[in-house]
Amino acid sequence: xxxxxxxxxxxxxxxxxxxxxxxxxxxxxxxxxxxxxxxxxxxxxxxxxxxxxxxxxxxxxxxxxxxxxxxxx
Numbered sequence: 654x655x656x657x658x659x660x661x662x663x664x665x666x667x668x669x670x671x672x673x674x675x676x677x678x679x680x681x682x683x684x685x686x687x688x689x690x691x692x693x694x695x696x697x698x699x700x701x702x703x704x705x706x707x708x709x710x711x712x713x714x715x716x717x718x719x720x721x722x723x724x725x726x
Contacts, residue, residue: 682706 686702 679706 682705683702686698686705690698690701692698
């Protein structure tokens with residue numbers, strides 16, 4: 654039982670740090686987007702931002718999957 658609790662706490666703490674990192678990156682990317690494209694208040698700007706972030710997330714996920722697969726071999 655104690656081992657399960659420790660494992661769950663470790664997973665939750667790791668997820669919390671991941672969320673904090675994601676929010677930090679979100680702010681950084683928004684700041685870069687605003688400096689490059691101007692204000693992010695309009696709907697097209699927000700859709701563009703969401704599209705760019707989604708593309709980057711997909712590419713990063715694929716890359717991480719490949720690296721993880723190689724590390725497991």
